[in-house]
Amino acid sequence: MKYDCEACGPELGAYLLGDLDDEARAGIAAHLDGCAACRAELARDRALRDALGGLPVAACPADVSDRILAAVADEQAAGRRRDRRRAGYGMAAGLLAATVAGLLLLRPGGPLRGPAAGDYSPEQVAAARREMIETLTLTARVLDRTGRHTIVDVFSDQLPSAVEGSLRPLDDPTRGG
Amino acid sequence: MTHDTFNNLLSSHRDRVFTQALFNLRDRRDAEDVTQEAFLRLWRQGGHLPDDRVGPWLAHVTRNLCIDQCRRRSAARRHLGVADPEALDGLPVPAGGPDDPFAGLELDDRQRRLLDALQTLPDETRTVMLMHYGEGAKLADIAEGLGKSLSAVKVQVHRARLRLRLVLGGVEDAPGQRGMA
Numbered sequence: 001m002k003y004d005c006e007a008c009g010p011e012l013g014a015y016l017l018g019d020l021d022d023e024a025r026a027g028i029a030a031h032l033d034g035c036a037a038c039r040a041e042l043a044r045d046r047a048l049r050d051a052l053g054g055l056p057v058a059a060c061p062a063d064v065s066d067r068i069l070a071a072v073a074d075e076q077a078a079g080r081r082r083d084r085r086r087a088g089y090g091m092a093a094g095l096l097a098a099t100v101a102g103l104l105l106l107r108p109g110g111p112l113r114g115p116a117a118g119d120y121s122p123e124q125v126a127a128a129r130r131e132m133i134e135t136l137t138l139t140a141r142v143l144d145r146t147g148r149h150t151i152v153d154v155f156s157d158q159l160p161s162a163v164e165g166s167l168r169p170l171d172d173p174t175r176g177g
Numbered sequence: 178m179t180h181d182t183f184n185n186l187l188s189s190h191r192d193r194v195f196t197q198a199l200f201n202l203r204d205r206r207d208a209e210d211v212t213q214e215a216f217l218r219l220w221r222q223g224g225h226l227p228d229d230r231v232g233p234w235l236a237h238v239t240r241n242l243c244i245d246q247c248r249r250r251s252a253a254r255r256h257l258g259v260a261d262p263e264a265l266d267g268l269p270v271p272a273g274g275p276d277d278p279f280a281g282l283e284l285d286d287r288q289r290r291l292l293d294a295l296q297t298l299p300d301e302t303r304t305v306m307l308m309h310y311g312e313g314a315k316l317a318d319i320a321e322g323l324g325k326s327l328s329a330v331k332v333q334v335h336r337a338r339l340r341l342r343l344v345l346g347g348v349e350d351a352p353g354q355r356g357m358a
Contacts, residue, residue, distance in 0.1 A: 010335040019315045044342065045310075051291050052311035058282050060195035064209045065187060068216045072183065075220065 003031040008038050012045050178224030194239050201243040201304045203278045211242045247300040294344040302337045
């Protein structure tokens, strides 16, 4: 491509910075060879580039660094909370699935029918229920204290009632649902 | 990325990032916010960059954040009913005054005149000039960041050069700066 002064002007900055394809660079170089005005223009561009590139560096205020580090720490803590919550939800989902599966399998008339409530004395049923609630609650608290799971966060203080509700016989009129 | 690694990168690059934002935005608070956001993005990036790519990566991110900030300023001014949002960009900020964004910088007369001249350009045009001439950014990359055509950015740069020359006078013709590419 053949360049005249008008076409050359807007390209000089890119020419100076090596930001042109081979064809454009060759065309501008050919024009510059024969044009003193555009050579002077290019020299001004170079001076402008050097002047802008030579501006001093400003010191970043110390409190900005502090803010950055604090924000990074916040993001880290939020990430850890998120990971724990995900682990807790996963565990809760697994526990819930196991409970539902167990209730379905062991329900009266189910494929793995266990003893009905009437096969034991009321005292035996109540003792078994308490033992199961205490075991689940204790397990959840231990897991929570290790910081590895948040199952107590998920269930909060509803855990005993939730478990107890699921243990009521299906024909119990006080059972929810 | 470990905290130590991040701390080292922060120490090495924070002044350069802050300066880039300060010259582009002419506002210390905006420059601080952009610096913070750029380094947060570096942290989120997770340390996958080789050391020698961190500087260019930060410059690219800072550039885009400055463009976004320029857009927000213009939008805010339009929202406030300013008829010509870019006209406010050229208002001079007195050197040494409480609002001087370059307070504390050691500038000679020539550099001060250059910064004053840059202040007369609209936000976006000033950012384009600093990116192209100061940082060596390719015009095609700048055009992509701005969502403009390459030819439009070339014209923008050309007009800004002519305008700077009027304001700068002798700055561009400083001794020892003439020559051919």
